[in-house]
Amino acid sequence: MKGQEIVAARNINLEVKDGELFVLLGPSGCGKTTLLRIIAGLVEPDEGEVLIDGKVMNGVYPSDRNVAMVFQNYALYPHMSVYDNIALNMKVRRIPREEVDRRVREVADTLRITELLNHRPKELSGGQAQRVALARAMVRNPRVYLMDEPLSNLDAKLRVEMRAELKRLHRMVDAPIIYVTHDQVEAMTLGDRIAVMDKGVIQQIGSPIELYENPRNTFVASFLGTPPMNIVSAEELVGVDGLKGLSPSGSLSGLSVGFRPGDVAIGDGPLSFDVEVEYAELLGDEVLIHAKRGSTRLVIRAASHTYAGQTSLRVRLDPAKLYWFNTEGEAIRQG
Amino acid sequence: MRRLRGHERVSGLEQLTGYLFVLPTFLILGVFVLFAAVYSLWISLMHYDPFFHTVYPVGLSNYKYVASSRLYWFSMLHALEYTGVVVTIQTFLAFFFAVLFNEKTPVSRFTRAIVFIPAVTSSAVISVLFIWVFSAQGLLNAFLVHLGVHPENWLESTTWAFPAIMGLNIFTTAPYFMIMYLAGLQSIPSSILESAALDGVRNAFQRFRYFYFPMLKFTVFFVVVLGIIGSMQLFDQVFIMTDGGPGNSTYVPLIYIYNQAFVFDNFGAAAAASFILFVIILILTLAQRRLISEVRWA
Amino acid sequence: MSRISPRRVALLALTVSVQLILALIYIIPFYWMVIKSFRFTIFANFPPNLLPTLQTVGNYVYVWHFSAFPHWYLNSTLIALSVTAASVFIGSLSGYAFARLRFRGRDILFYTVLATLMIPFPVVIIAEYILMVDLGWVNTYQAVIVPSTASAVNVFLMRQYFTTIPQEVEDAAKIDGLRPHQIFFRVAAPLAKPAYAASAIYTFIGAWNSFLWPLLVLHSVKMFTLPLAINFFKGANGSQIYWNQMTAAEVLTMIPTIVIYVVFEKYFVKGIALSGSKG
Numbered sequence: 001m002k003g004q005e006i007v008a009a010r011n012i013n014l015e016v017k018d019g020e021l022f023v024l025l026g027p028s029g030c031g032k033t034t035l036l037r038i039i040a041g042l043v044e045p046d047e048g049e050v051l052i053d054g055k056v057m058n059g060v061y062p063s064d065r066n067v068a069m070v071f072q073n074y075a076l077y078p079h080m081s082v083y084d085n086i087a088l089n090m091k092v093r094r095i096p097r098e099e100v101d102r103r104v105r106e107v108a109d110t111l112r113i114t115e116l117l118n119h120r121p122k123e124l125s126g127g128q129a130q131r132v133a134l135a136r137a138m139v140r141n142p143r144v145y146l147m148d149e150p151l152s153n154l155d156a157k158l159r160v161e162m163r164a165e166l167k168r169l170h171r172m173v174d175a176p177i178i179y180v181t182h183d184q185v186e187a188m189t190l191g192d193r194i195a196v197m198d199k200g201v202i203q204q205i206g207s208p209i210e211l212y213e214n215p216r217n218t219f220v221a222s223f224l225g226t227p228p229m230n231i232v233s234a235e236e237l238v239g240v241d242g243l244k245g246l247s248p249s250g251s252l253s254g255l256s257v258g259f260r261p262g263d264v265a266i267g268d269g270p271l272s273f274d275v276e277v278e279y280a281e282l283l284g285d286e287v288l289i290h291a292k293r294g295s296t297r298l299v300i301r302a303a304s305h306t307y308a309g310q311t312s313l314r315v316r317l318d319p320a321k322l323y324w325f326n327t328e329g330e331a332i333r334q335g
Numbered sequence: 336m337r338r339l340r341g342h343e344r345v346s347g348l349e350q351l352t353g354y355l356f357v358l359p360t361f362l363i364l365g366v367f368v369l370f371a372a373v374y375s376l377w378i379s380l381m382h383y384d385p386f387f388h389t390v391y392p393v394g395l396s397n398y399k400y401v402a403s404s405r406l407y408w409f410s411m412l413h414a415l416e417y418t419g420v421v422v423t424i425q426t427f428l429a430f431f432f433a434v435l436f437n438e439k440t441p442v443s444r445f446t447r448a449i450v451f452i453p454a455v456t457s458s459a460v461i462s463v464l465f466i467w468v469f470s471a472q473g474l475l476n477a478f479l480v481h482l483g484v485h486p487e488n489w490l491e492s493t494t495w496a497f498p499a500i501m502g503l504n505i506f507t508t509a510p511y512f513m514i515m516y517l518a519g520l521q522s523i524p525s526s527i528l529e530s531a532a533l534d535g536v537r538n539a540f541q542r543f544r545y546f547y548f549p550m551l552k553f554t555v556f557f558v559v560v561l562g563i564i565g566s567m568q569l570f571d572q573v574f575i576m577t578d579g580g581p582g583n584s585t586y587v588p589l590i591y592i593y594n595q596a597f598v599f600d601n602f603g604a605a606a607a608a609s610f611i612l613f614v615i616i617l618i619l620t621l622a623q624r625r626l627i628s629e630v631r632w633a
Numbered sequence: 634m635s636r637i638s639p640r641r642v643a644l645l646a647l648t649v650s651v652q653l654i655l656a657l658i659y660i661i662p663f664y665w666m667v668i669k670s671f672r673f674t675i676f677a678n679f680p681p682n683l684l685p686t687l688q689t690v691g692n693y694v695y696v697w698h699f700s701a702f703p704h705w706y707l708n709s710t711l712i713a714l715s716v717t718a719a720s721v722f723i724g725s726l727s728g729y730a731f732a733r734l735r736f737r738g739r740d741i742l743f744y745t746v747l748a749t750l751m752i753p754f755p756v757v758i759i760a761e762y763i764l765m766v767d768l769g770w771v772n773t774y775q776a777v778i779v780p781s782t783a784s785a786v787n788v789f790l791m792r793q794y795f796t797t798i799p800q801e802v803e804d805a806a807k808i809d810g811l812r813p814h815q816i817f818f819r820v821a822a823p824l825a826k827p828a829y830a831a832s833a834i835y836t837f838i839g840a841w842n843s844f845l846w847p848l849l850v851l852h853s854v855k856m857f858t859l860p861l862a863i864n865f866f867k868g869a870n871g872s873q874i875y876w877n878q879m880t881a882a883e884v885l886t887m888i889p890t891i892v893i894y895v896v897f898e899k900y901f902v903k904g905i906a907l908s909g910s911k912g
Contacts, residue, residue: 071804349813360726361746386766435651448894455893457842457860457886459842459863460886472676477681568753605759
């Protein structure tokens with residue numbers, strides 16, 4: 001198959017397409033970095049195949065896979081100038097000096113680091129080091145970009161800037177980018193598609209909006225979105241008017257109900273119930289109300305003017321925006 | 336779904352590079368340490384004359400010869416006495432030096448540099464210099480006459496020659512081991528000592544008892560082991576200053592081994608003597624490993 | 634304004650004086666050695682004259698011109714430099730392999746290297762000498778140099794340092810297309826300069842000062858290293874040591890190691906920290 005790669009690990013099948021920014025999202029230790037290192041060839045999978053352009057890459061030396069990798073700590077060569085950092089890969093491949101020079105300057109220009117070419121890595125700021133790391137990847141014109149939490153060492157403001165920069169670069173290159181992060185905001189804003197991973201297993205793959213709207217299980221549901229989705233055991237909501245009728249099994253036993261903080265409103269009516277307020281965070285126009293229903297903690301996002309500091313509230317669910325999960329935490333699709 | 340697992344990729348090239356990189360070390364250490372040790376054991380079972388190539392097995396007779404030599408056991412006893420005294424004093428003194436010179440004062444850097452000079456100086460230079468220090472017209476006497484002590488020709492006295500050599504070695508090795516303790520002290524984060532101060536650890540004794548000693552236990556072990564191995568192999572200073580004399584009063588095992596091989600051409604006996612020495616050093620270092628691990632500081 | 638308690642001042646004064654007294658004790662013999670080397674008299678006066686007097690440089694002229702001193706200097710330099718270059722290079726290759734390359738049996742091989750530290754030199758000294766006789770190397774440079782070209786201590790020290798280099802940097806190099814040996818020469822080794830410096834300094838000083846092994850294998854006066862020359866000089870005039878010439882020879886012997894010590898002082902603690910206390 002031309003123009004696409006298939007990456008497979010065990011019976012996890014990932015297919016990453018040209019021009020796509022594919023995010024591997026998950027908490028630390030979930031195996032996303034291992035997966036990335038398998039694709040890079042730094043780690044050999046115990047089973048399964050890695051294919052690039054339909055060719056099996058297992059056993060191929062990392063540099064011969066034509067992949068580029070950007071590391072969390074940038075992994076610049078501390079003893080070399082920025083220029084040499086970018087040029088090293090071409091030098092060891094014995095590309096003519098003029099050609100190396102032309103390409104280094106071209107990529108430095110794209111990333112606006114031309115004036116840094118003679119500096120040493122330790123003289124660079126975090127953002128500059130990140131640009132150099134990107135330049136080192138881009139200069140090779142690789143078949144795949146692999147990025148391992150490239151923004152996690154930057155401070156919040158710079159991270160937003162670099163995110164925009166990455167978007168810009170992404171549009172300039174055809175090769176797909178496989179991007180590892182534990183930050184769901186980064187994943188949602190950058191990713192064309194996201195694979196959510198937990199405990200070495202891919203939980204769900206889809207576009208950000210698909211994952212947000214149709215999480216396959218409670219892990220995905222509670223990992224995406226700030227604040228995360230409320231998941232309440234249906235037992236806590238026994239007696240809530242009209243809830244039982246919405247249940248996919250017609251009963252409430254063994255099920256959990258999920259709803260986003262913004263899909264619950266203050267007020268009485270069908271699907272309403274009482275909660276005890278623990279504290280509220282005022283964010284300006286909005287207020288986040290941290291409340292309790294029985295032993296379960298909930299978060300409610302409401303307009304500031306609708307909440308007057310009550311210690312107990314009646315809240316109403318939106319029947320169209322309920323999620324149902326079974327005892328294994330898997331989503332039950334309706335209709 | 337099953338868990339994602341993988342192993343670090345090891346290419347054949349990496350394996351090959353690994354073997355090539357360790358090869359030179361193994362060639363040299365293999366020949367000059369491992370093979371030499373075995374060869375030495377073999378020689379100890381032979382009558383061995385390397386110059387006339389007369390080599391024939393003699394069983395354990397070299398060991399019998401050495402084991403029945405009064406001079407050998409006399410030298411061994413000397414070495415043990417020397418090790419006991421020198422290792423004990425230098426271990427404590429080096430620790431004291433380290434704590435003292437770790438204190439930042441306007442002169443600490445400079446004075447520490449001076450104290451370390453003997454550790455970078457050739458044993459031959461120091462030994463000859465201390466022939467003067469211990470001589471009748473030497474520095475030690477010049478100092479002692481002020482205290483009303485009768486001057487002595489230290490190296491020519493059967494009573495004092497050996498203690499003088501002990502003193503010289505404590506003088507030169509204490510600064511060397513001081514550096515080891517300094518490295519250990521500097522690896523203790525200052526935040527630990529600060530939080531200890533907040534916990535009510537105030538005086539120096541408590542700081543030692545609860546922090547320095549437990550945290551430097553490994554360094555202490557190292558200093559003692561290196562001290563023992565070094566002391567049991569004492570040679571340069573004795574060879575240069577007294578050559579075992581006067582009257583064998585400074586005779587040590589390495590002088591015995593040297594003399595057997597290079598004075599009496601008795602290489603088999605020399606090899607046997609060195610093997611016995613090895614076993615004794617091994618026992619000492621293993622024993623002290625037990626000892627240190629049984630001492631509980633906190 | 635910060636207040637310093639009287640107790641602290643007293644403690645500081647005590648610390649400074651003890652430091653100074655110790656430094657004085659340690660410097661006096663060397664100080665006497667230097668001033669004696671500029672005096673006319675052969676004998677050591679009693680009580681020793683510690684006044685800084687410069688009477689003559691003749692002792693140095695004599696030692697340099699009327700003995701084989703230039704030759705001994707050359708021998709020592711040649712031997713110490715060769716041993717240092719070889720042992721540090723070989724040690725860094727193996728240290729890197731043990732730290733970062735993966736190959737079958739690596740751990741066993743590493744423990745074998747460490748185990749050689751348990752074999753004291755006297756055990757092998759006889760066999761090693763006979764080996765030199767067998768090889769026909771007695772009274773040659775290589776007899777002193779070759780057995781010292783591998784040092785378990787250097788292997789260990791370099792390994793400790795290489796394990797502190799971030800793995801990510803090496804992964805980046807791997808993806809950049811560097812083969813394992815290129816990663817060593819182009820990335821890891823340049824980053825290990827402090828470790829190279831520390832092990833080079835210790836190796837050089839050890840080789841320069843080494844006495845017993847050269848004593849066994851270097852027989853002719855022309856082949857002597859400086860420590861052997863010092864010992865030889867000591868006995869040159871029977872039981873009487875010509876102290877003014879002797880001390881001049883000692884000063885000349887000490888100069889290189891002292892210069893190295895003064896220039897690279899900061900590496901001394903670092904080197905020990907690498908090889909020792911971290912286990």
